[in-house]
Amino acid sequence: MSFPTSLPRARTLDPKAAPTLRWGVLGTGWIADRFVASLRKHSSQQVVAVGSRTQSSAQAFADRHGITAAYGSYEAVVGAADVDVVYIATPHNAHLPNALLSLEAGKHTLIEKPLGTTAVEARQIAAAAEEAGVFCMEAMWTAFLPKYDVLRQLLADKALGGPLSVVADFGEWFADDHRIMRPELAGGPLLDLATYLVTFALGALGPVTDVAARGQSAPSGVLGQVGALLTHTGGTQSVLHTTLRGNTPTTAVIAGTEASLVVDGPFYQPGGFTLTSALGLGSLRYDEEPIAHEGLHFQAAEVARRITAGEMGSPLRPLADSIATLDVLDAIESACH
Amino acid sequence: MSFPTSLPRARTLDPKAAPTLRWGVLGTGWIADRFVASLRKHSSQQVVAVGSRTQSSAQAFADRHGITAAYGSYEAVVGAADVDVVYIATPHNAHLPNALLSLEAGKHTLIEKPLGTTAVEARQIAAAAEEAGVFCMEAMWTAFLPKYDVLRQLLADKALGGPLSVVADFGEWFADDHRIMRPELAGGPLLDLATYLVTFALGALGPVTDVAARGQSAPSGVLGQVGALLTHTGGTQSVLHTTLRGNTPTTAVIAGTEASLVVDGPFYQPGGFTLTSALGLGSLRYDEEPIAHEGLHFQAAEVARRITAGEMGSPLRPLADSIATLDVLDAIESACH
Structure with a gap:
C-alpha cells in the first residue's frame, strides 16, 4: 500500500x-x-x-x-x-x-x-x-463539517490500513453551579461530551461488542470523569476519556497499520487534522477555518436539503446511529455504577 | 488558589x-x-x-x-x-x-x-x-530527566489543584519481525511501552485500587494493543492506551481543577510541557532539548552519585516503585485474558 x-x-x-x-x-x-x-x-x-x-x-x-x-x-x-x-x-x-x-x-x-x-x-x-x-x-x-467528509473518504479508501485503535478525549472544566453539574437536568459528561467521543469511535471502527468503563463522581453527584474501553467488531478498540473537572487537549486519534490520523483539538469542531504514514512516507495536512460553533450552519443546510428532497433523515446521521451512540452511552453509564 | x-x-x-x-x-x-x-x-x-x-x-x-x-x-x-x-x-x-x-x-x-x-x-x-x-x-x-523534576515540584506544590485525571498513550508501529512481537522474548506492549504509562500514572496520582483493561492480540500472539483504566486512591483516574500496530502522539496529560499539564510527545523522553490554568489565568511553558535517548546519561549520573554516597538505590526510582508498576502491569495483563 x-x-x-x-x-x-x-x-x-x-x-x-x-x-x-x-x-x-x-x-x-x-x-x-x-x-x-x-x-x-x-x-x-x-x-x-x-x-x-x-x-x-x-x-x-x-x-x-x-x-x-x-x-x-x-x-x-x-x-x-x-x-x-x-x-x-x-x-x-x-x-x-x-x-x-x-x-x-x-x-x-x-x-x-x-x-x-x-x-x-x-x-x-x-x-x-x-x-x-x-x-x-x-x-x-460534527458529522456535517467538511473535515469529517474528508475523514470518511480516507476511511472508506482504507488509507490508514487496518484502523486498529481510536484514542479520544474531551475534558472541560465547568464551575460547580453549571447546568452540566445538575443531576435533575441529566447533567454529567456522558450525554454532553462523551456523545462526541462515542460517535467518533463508532464512525471510525464500527459497532461495539464490549464496553468496559470506570467513573468517579463530581461533588454534585453527576459523574465527574469517565474512562471507557470499547471493543469493536473485528477486534479493534477505542480508549475514551471525558471529564468535567479539568481541561484536556480534546484530540482524537485513529491509529492504523499504514497511517495515523490525528484530529486537532477540539476534534468535534471545525479545524484541522494530520495524516501521517506509519512507514515514514510523509504526512498530509487538512485545514479548515476553526470557527467553533459558527460551523453549525453546515448541519442546517443539510437538513434543509434533505427536507426539500422529501427525505426523512440524513445518511450522515441516521436515527439508527443516534440510537447506537446512546446504547453505548447507556452501557458506559451502567459500568460506572 | x-x-x-x-x-x-x-x-x-x-x-x-x-x-x-x-x-x-x-x-x-x-x-x-x-x-x-x-x-x-x-x-x-x-x-x-x-x-x-x-x-x-x-x-x-x-x-x-x-x-x-x-x-x-x-x-x-x-x-x-x-x-x-x-x-x-x-x-x-x-x-x-x-x-x-x-x-x-x-x-x-x-x-x-x-x-x-x-x-x-x-x-x-x-x-x-x-x-x-x-x-x-x-x-x-525518564524519572531523572530535568523535566520530571519540574513536574514533580508542580505536583508537590499542588499547582494543578486536584489532579483528577491522567490521559496518556504510547503507540508505535513495529514490523512483524521485530523482537517486541516475539512471545518467547516477553514481547508485547505492556513491558516495553505501558511501563512508561503506568509509571507516569502512579507518579501523578498515587497507588491504584482497581484496574480494568481490554486488549487485542497481534498476529504473533503477543498483545497488539491495550486500553487500561486505573482507579487511584482517593478517586482519581488514569486512562491509558498502548499499541504496537500504529503511531500515536504519545502525549501525557494531567488534568486538575486548577490547571492542566500536557507533556509533549514522546512524553517519556526529554522535551517540553505546557501548564495551563483552568480558569483562564494563562499558561507556562517548559522546554528542554529533545535529545531522545541521548538523555540516558541523567540516569547514569544519578546512579554514580548514589553508589558513591553508599546508598542502595535512588529515591527517584526505588525498587518498591518498580515493583508497584509491575503489580499494575500484571493486573492489566490478567484483565486482557
Missing part, C-alpha cells in the same frame, strides 16, 4: 446554496444562541419563531436575533403555520417530550444532542417520527 | 560533575548502544567492559564504542575487578537471571526496564539486592 499524494476534497455543498426553510426554535439557551447566529451569518436559512416557557425569555431571544415571532410556549411554535422545521434546543431531559410535541404536530424536527437521555427514549422518538412521516434527526453537527 | 507566575527550576545536578564509575554492560542491543553513546557524549562515566553470549558480538560492540574489554560471557563482566557497576541491557526475560548473577557477584546493578517480567520476578531481584547489600535500580531513565 502506498501513501496518498494528496487528501480527497470535501464533497460538502455550499451551505448558502441550500433551499431556504423557515425554522422555529424551542429553547433560548447557549446552543440556541449559537445555532441562530451561525444560520444568520453563514446560510440562507430563516429563523421565523422562537418559543420558551416564558414570554419574556422568548422575546429577549427574538430581539437579540431579529426574529419576528416570540412565543411563551413550545406548543405555539410547533403549531405555527409558517414554521417548516422545528429545532429543539431545550435541556436533555426535555428532548423526548419536546420531540414528541413537534413530531405529533407534523413538523420536521432537528433535536439537539443527545436524541434522548437513553436509547429507550431515542427509540420512542424514532418511532414517533416514523409514525408522523416527517424528517427527524439528531443535531450531531 | 492563584496560577504560578513561573515554573520551578529543575534541581537536577550537572551530569558531567558526577563521580566517575567504571561500568560493565551486559548485552549489545539497541538500548545498550544508546546508553553507552549517551554516557560518552554527556557524562564522565567510563564504560570499561561489555559482555555478550558471543565473543564476536561483544567485540563488535567494544569496537563501536572504544571499550577495552570485550567478554564472551556475562560471568566475566560481573567478575571483572575493574567493574564498579553492571548495567543489564539484555532482553526482558533475561533480567532476572542476569540481575541475580550480578548481585550475587556483589556488583552494584542497574537493570533495564522492566525490572523483571512480573512483579514476582521483581521481588526476587529486590530480595537479592538486599541480601547482597549493593545498589540496585531499574533503568527508568
